[in-house]
Amino acid sequence: MTWETLAFLLVAGTAFGISGYKFSLLYKVMRAQTGKAPTFKDWGARIGQLFINVLGQKAVLQSRWVGTAHTMIFWGFIVITIGTLEQFAMTLYSGASFEFIGESAYYALIWSQDFFTLLVLVGVLMAAARRYLNPPKYLGQSSDANFVLIFTGSLMVSIFLMNAFHSLGNPWFKEAFFISSGIGNGIASLGFTEEQSHTGFTVFKWIHMLLVLGFAVFIPGSKHLHIIAAGPNTVLKHLPLERGMKSINFEDETVTQYGAAKITDFSWKDALDLYSCTECGRCESLCPAWNTGKPLSPKSLIVDMKKNLHANKAAIIAGKSEEVTPLIDANVTEDVIWACTSCRACEVACPVFIGHTDKIYDARRNLMMMESKFPAEVQPVFKNMETNGTPWAFSASDRANWAQGSDVKTLADIGSATELDAVLWVGCAGSYDDRNKSVLKSFVNVLHKAQIKFAILGTEEQCTGDAARRIGNEYLFQTLAKMNIETLNRYQVKRIITACPHCFNTLKNEYKDFGGDYEVIHHSTYLAKLIAEGRIKPAKEMKETVTFHDSCYLGRWNGIYDAPRTTLGAVKGVNLVEMKQNKETGLCCGAGGGRMWMEETIGDRINVKRTEQAIETGASVVATSCPFCMTMISDGVKTKDKVDAMRVMDIAEIVDQTT
Amino acid sequence: MNLLVCIKQVPDTETKIKLNGDSTGIDPAGIKWIVSPYDEFAIEEALRIKEKNAGSTVTVLSAGPDRVVDALRTALAMGADNAVHVELPESADSFMAAKALAGAIKKEAPAELIFFGKEAIDDGAAQVPQLVAGFLGLPGCTVVCGLEYGSGTVTAKREIEGGSFEKVELPLPAVIAAHKGLNEPRYATLPNIMKAKKKEVKAVKLADIGVSQADQKIKLKNLQLPPPKQAGKKIEGDAATQAKTLVDFLRNEAKVI
Numbered sequence: 001m002t003w004e005t006l007a008f009l010l011v012a013g014t015a016f017g018i019s020g021y022k023f024s025l026l027y028k029v030m031r032a033q034t035g036k037a038p039t040f041k042d043w044g045a046r047i048g049q050l051f052i053n054v055l056g057q058k059a060v061l062q063s064r065w066v067g068t069a070h071t072m073i074f075w076g077f078i079v080i081t082i083g084t085l086e087q088f089a090m091t092l093y094s095g096a097s098f099e100f101i102g103e104s105a106y107y108a109l110i111w112s113q114d115f116f117t118l119l120v121l122v123g124v125l126m127a128a129a130r131r132y133l134n135p136p137k138y139l140g141q142s143s144d145a146n147f148v149l150i151f152t153g154s155l156m157v158s159i160f161l162m163n164a165f166h167s168l169g170n171p172w173f174k175e176a177f178f179i180s181s182g183i184g185n186g187i188a189s190l191g192f193t194e195e196q197s198h199t200g201f202t203v204f205k206w207i208h209m210l211l212v213l214g215f216a217v218f219i220p221g222s223k224h225l226h227i228i229a230a231g232p233n234t235v236l237k238h239l240p241l242e243r244g245m246k247s248i249n250f251e252d253e254t255v256t257q258y259g260a261a262k263i264t265d266f267s268w269k270d271a272l273d274l275y276s277c278t279e280c281g282r283c284e285s286l287c288p289a290w291n292t293g294k295p296l297s298p299k300s301l302i303v304d305m306k307k308n309l310h311a312n313k314a315a316i317i318a319g320k321s322e323e324v325t326p327l328i329d330a331n332v333t334e335d336v337i338w339a340c341t342s343c344r345a346c347e348v349a350c351p352v353f354i355g356h357t358d359k360i361y362d363a364r365r366n367l368m369m370m371e372s373k374f375p376a377e378v379q380p381v382f383k384n385m386e387t388n389g390t391p392w393a394f395s396a397s398d399r400a401n402w403a404q405g406s407d408v409k410t411l412a413d414i415g416s417a418t419e420l421d422a423v424l425w426v427g428c429a430g431s432y433d434d435r436n437k438s439v440l441k442s443f444v445n446v447l448h449k450a451q452i453k454f455a456i457l458g459t460e461e462q463c464t465g466d467a468a469r470r471i472g473n474e475y476l477f478q479t480l481a482k483m484n485i486e487t488l489n490r491y492q493v494k495r496i497i498t499a500c501p502h503c504f505n506t507l508k509n510e511y512k513d514f515g516g517d518y519e520v521i522h523h524s525t526y527l528a529k530l531i532a533e534g535r536i537k538p539a540k541e542m543k544e545t546v547t548f549h550d551s552c553y554l555g556r557w558n559g560i561y562d563a564p565r566t567t568l569g570a571v572k573g574v575n576l577v578e579m580k581q582n583k584e585t586g587l588c589c590g591a592g593g594g595r596m597w598m599e600e601t602i603g604d605r606i607n608v609k610r611t612e613q614a615i616e617t618g619a620s621v622v623a624t625s626c627p628f629c630m631t632m633i634s635d636g637v638k639t640k641d642k643v644d645a646m647r648v649m650d651i652a653e654i655v656d657q658t659t
Numbered sequence: 660m661n662l663l664v665c666i667k668q669v670p671d672t673e674t675k676i677k678l679n680g681d682s683t684g685i686d687p688a689g690i691k692w693i694v695s696p697y698d699e700f701a702i703e704e705a706l707r708i709k710e711k712n713a714g715s716t717v718t719v720l721s722a723g724p725d726r727v728v729d730a731l732r733t734a735l736a737m738g739a740d741n742a743v744h745v746e747l748p749e750s751a752d753s754f755m756a757a758k759a760l761a762g763a764i765k766k767e768a769p770a771e772l773i774f775f776g777k778e779a780i781d782d783g784a785a786q787v788p789q790l791v792a793g794f795l796g797l798p799g800c801t802v803v804c805g806l807e808y809g810s811g812t813v814t815a816k817r818e819i820e821g822g823s824f825e826k827v828e829l830p831l832p833a834v835i836a837a838h839k840g841l842n843e844p845r846y847a848t849l850p851n852i853m854k855a856k857k858k859e860v861k862a863v864k865l866a867d868i869g870v871s872q873a874d875q876k877i878k879l880k881n882l883q884l885p886p887p888k889q890a891g892k893k894i895e896g897d898a899a900t901q902a903k904t905l906v907d908f909l910r911n912e913a914k915v916i
Contacts, residue, residue: 250853258849369849379846387671387691395673397689475849 004202008091008209015213022220023228025313030271032316035260035362037267038238038246046235053234059351063282067351069126073152076120077227080159083113084212087205110176114163118179121156124149138281138299144223145279151218155211162204168197229275230352236269237353243557244510245361248474259365259472262324263308264316270359274306276352283346283356286581288588288610289339293603296339298346298356304331305359327363335602337363338375342470342593343552348584357593364472378471381597385476389462389483390428391597400458402430402437406444410458417493421453422521425507427500428463429627435634436627442656443499443523449659450535454497460487464506471594478514481506485516499523499652501553501626502592508558522554524564524625527655531570538658541573546654547619548576549610549633550586551626564625564651571658579613587613591628611636615646622648660715662705663770664739665760665791666698668723668730669781676884683879684750687726694730697776699737699844700837705774706738707842708808716740718768722747722759728860735855736847742860743767745868752877753782755870757790762868764795767861770832772813777802777836788836799834800827804841 040046053059057074061067082098089096099106128149131139163180164187167173174181192200219225248258260266283298284290290297308329309316315323328334337360346356367373381391388396400410408424417423424447430440447454462484465477488496496518498504508520521529530536546568554560561583568576581587590606600606611633614622622637624630634648670676671691679686694702702719709715719734721727722745731742745763747756764773773795778785785801792799804824805816815827818838829835847855865871892908894901909916 256850372846372848374846376843382846383693384673387693388673393673395671395675396691397675475852 002094004091005093008088011210012088012213015216019216019220022217025317026220026225026275028317029309029313030268030275032319033264033266033268033271034321035265035267035270036246037269040236042239045239049235049237049239050231053237053351053353054231059234059353062349062351066127066130066280069123069130072119072123073127076116076123079112079116080120082109083159084208087209091205091209107176110173111178113159114177114179117156117159117163120152121160124153124156128153136281136285138285140279140281140299142223142279147218147222148224151211151215155208155215158204158208158211162201162208165197165201165204168192168200169194223277223279225275226278226352229272230278233272233276234353236272238355244505244513245469246358247478247510247513248365250475250478257366258369258474259367260327260359260362261366261370262321262327263305263312264321264324265327265366266359266362270355271309273354273359274302274309277302277306277354278352279303280351282349282351283354286345286349286585286587288341288343288345288590288606289603291587292590292606292609294335294339295333295602296336301332301336301356301359302354304329307331327366332363334367334373337367338598339602340593341552341588341590341595341606343588344556345552345585345588348556360593361470361472364470365474366472368472369475374471375598377599378594378597382468382473382476385463385465385468385480389480390432391463391467392428392432394432396462397459399426399431399461400456402426402432402440403444403456403458406441407448408444409455410460411455411491411493412458412460414455415491417455417491419453420455420495422495422497422526423488423491423493424454424456425496425498425500425503425520426456426461427498427503427627429631430499431461433627433631436630436650439499439627439630439650439652442650443652445656446527446530446536446652446659450530452530452535457487457491462487464503464511466502466506467594467597469506469510470592471597481511481514481516485511485514488516488518493518495519495521497521497523497526499625499627499650501551501557502628505553505557522558522560522563522625523652524554524567525560527651528563528566528570531567531655536655536659538571538655540658542571542654542658543573544621545575545577545617545619546621546623547579547614547617548582548623548625548651549579549589549614549629550583551624551629552586552588552592554625555583555586564623567651567655568623571654574654577617577619579610579617581613589626589629589632591632596628596631605636605639607632607636608639611640611642615640615642620646621654622646623651623654624648625651660708660712660772661768661770662709662715662717662772662774663764663768664698664701664705664717664719664734664774665787666702666719666721666730666734666776667695667756667779667781667787668692668721668727669695669779672696672780678882678884682882684882687749692726692729694733695776695779695781697778697780697837697839699776700839700841701774701776701835702734702737702739703842703844704806704835704837705772706845708772709738711808718743718770720745720760720763720768722751722756722763724749731860732855732858733847735858736852737845738847738851741768742858743863744860745863746865748872748875750875750879752875753784753786754790754876755874757787758794758874759865759868759870760787761791761794762870763863764791766868767863772808772832773797773834775834775836777838785836788834792834795834797832797834798829799836800829801836802838803835804838806835806841 057071060070086098160180160183163177164183167177167181167184168188281299287298312324340360342357384391384393429436462480465480469477496507504520504522548564568574587610589610622633637646671693674690677686705717709717717739718741719731719739720743721731728744735742745759747759775788789799800815802817803815804818807814811831813829816824819825894904
């Protein structure tokens with residue numbers, strides 16, 4: 001046994017021992033999480049994710065510059081690790097070379113070591129240039145990041161110098177190390193003896209190995225943990241974009257905690273989310289709350305939750321749940337939790353597929369249902385939903401008044417939905433809010449023009465419960481959902497059309513859990529279909545510059561970006577222009593996640609910021625496809641004093657006016 | 660300490676009231692019922708005193724038809740411990756209701772503090788708290804928007820004319836009729852909603868407390884809805900014309916000057 005073998009056994013044993021211990025704690029903490037994790041199916045698609053988003057780095061590459069740098073570093077490390085393994089093996093036993101793979105393959109391996117070391121070094125320099133020369137604000141300051149860059153850079157330099165010395169006096173390696181042999185030539189010119197060269201090789205080999213082992217100790221306690229966690233997290237991500245919130249089974253009497261009061265109330269998958277965060281800040285850069293001065297940053301939320309998890313590690317592992325400190329603390333305040341508009345811009349931007357919003361909903365469910373702590377102005381909204389089936393303070397008996405004189409039948413009139421093309425779900429805004437009542441009238445006009453056989457539920461319709469669910473009042477949501485499902489099923493409703501993306505999402509994705517399975521079509525899709533089929537023709541010219549504001553519940557929640565644009569594009573004379581934030585990166589109007597019913601007292605108003613983006617386009621019309629967006633953007637236009645220059649219209653109104 | 664809250668179930672504030680066939684009352688069909696909002700202040704105040712005084716219980720009473728059990732469950736969900744349903748016909752007036760409640764209190768639940776809302780928002784009579792205090796021979800204070808609980812006494816802050824307040828000290832036991840501003844009523848937590856569903860609601864029959872139909876002093880014979888609201892009038896013209904038209908209107912149509 002050489003001194004090198006002995007030394008390596010000692011150092012590597014210690015390093016892997018410490019690292020392994022740290023990882024085992026992380027694993028134990030993850031396993032001790034009590035929340036219910038989702039069930040993972042569809043493994044074919046998950047393997048696909050491994051290729052697309054892990055090996056393929058697709059989501060990472062959404063940011064071109066740093067994504068390219070990351071991909072270079074990522075692939076570089078995979079390849080270099082093969083060389084490092086050989087190095088470890090050969091330090092233990094000098095005959096353990098990977099030469100057995102055949103000479104040409106081994107040549108390729110040695111060649112690739114040099115090539116990928118260069119790739120990583122360039123990647124590190126690109127990342128460093130971004131971080132130190134012109135850092136985006138959302139990147140933040142992180143000592144971990146500085147450390148990782150210096151570490152990785154040093155690692156690559158040590159490899160080059162090690163290989164350079166290795167190539168001295170060794171023609172085969174000199175050829176294979178096509179980059180470092182150049183450095184070797186430079187070193188050779190200094191006149192090293194063969195023995196000195198060998199010492200040089202040994203020195204840099206050990207520097208390299210010590211750096212690698214040091215890294216192994218550093219990783220589990222740092223944000224660099226993502227190199228272990230992000231891969232699995234990507235494979236285990238929510239597969240379909242279209243999804244509802246997870247349901248609570250109130251029949252299960254063994255459940256005594258609803259939502260998350262402590263970090264341990266989340267699931268192991270949530271813990272894996274926390275481990276995966278690299279603090280890249282893409283979530284923060286798009287967050288409507290953060291960008292208008294609210295205390296919520298999705299990045300900080302995840303980082304702070306991770307801090308909470310680490311701080312409670314001992315109690316969690318010891319199984320002393322009563323000693324675990326509350327989730328709501330000095331960092332994750334109630335204001336942080338209530339600031340979210342559930343727009344999901346953070347989730348769409350996240351390259352490692354962290355589910356930020358689920359965590360916020362769990363926190364809200366605890367605050368709402370267990371502690372009865374929520375913004376005071378929401379209480380009358382809940383009471384209205386409970387007694388009148390609408391968040392607005394109007395009588396349930398007035399729900400169908402908007403349709404008087406519009407030749408709209410109710411299902412009570414006709415008895416069953418079986419002979420209808422579709423049931424029109426009006427929604428509370430369409431039923432009670434003056435501006436949105438006229439949107440519904442326009443949509444009804446279009447349906448009449450297209451000779452669609454439809455009916456409404458009239459006074460039997462109730463709020464879908466979307467806002468109650470987003471605010472955390474799952475109990476009220478389920479009460480409303482069950483009543484609506486009972487009504488819909490009683491009339492044998494199969495197909496529903498609606499002009500409200502919130503109703504659309506809830507009916508389509510969230511009623512399934514309670515026995516409500518319907519084909520649900522949002523009016524933007526339905527209008528596009530009617531136009532495509534030639535049932536309506538928007539032939540009248542509308543000479544306007546129009547910009548379309550994406551509703552989050554249509555776009556990011558359900559992936560519908562094209563249908564409303566297709567509809568608007570079909571109108572003669574319309575010049576469609578985009579705001580600087582659109583589609584996946586579109587800015588929320590500020591009303592989602594129950595924010596419609598809360599005061600916006602902190603920071604700037606989100607709707608005003610969005611309206612400013614619309615004004616920048618020079619558009620004369622902002623087209624919306626959501627009643628809440630309609631309200632928020634209309635208010636924004638009034639605030640900006642642009643009522644004369646810019647109209648806010650629903651796409652149904654535009655189609656109605658031009659057909 | 661026993662704390663008692665008497666509540667009334669009333670139609671939701673958004674209800675479109677319809678009269679019954681013979682105009683002797685309202686048609687209850689299709690009405691969404693709620694706890695009268697002033698009674699929620701009463702419940703909340705009792706719960707707060709209970710939370711500050713270990714070992715206290717809050718019992719909630721409601722007199723009315725079977726439907727009022729829902730209102731009692733709402734109060735239980737907010738945190739009340741016990742509930743008593745005093746069976747009372749739909750047509751009962753304030754006197755009969757007060758006599759029934761007083762009877763039930765004497766029979767079932769003696770208390771140190773008895774809370775009411777200052778009035779129910781359906782008939783707006785504002786009679787029952789004082790009548791119950793009278794039947795029980797207890798001191799009472801109405802329109803209470805602040806309460807300090809001391810040893811053997813309570814000090815009530817009550818609103819009087821002109822936006823002023825007065826403070827009244829009452830020996831216990833006492834009757835308190837709550838007004839807006841006393842507190843912010845809570846929203847029930849889910850565990851309490853679940854518990855409330857399983858709690859027993861005790862029933863008290865009128866015969867057991869010596870109340871009969873003869874105690875109904877007021878009988879409605881011809882209840883009418885208020886006339887429909889007229890559309891507003893916009894006065895046009897220059898300032899002088901507008902002033903003239905307005906004075907003319909106030910003098911001849913509205914007859915107020």
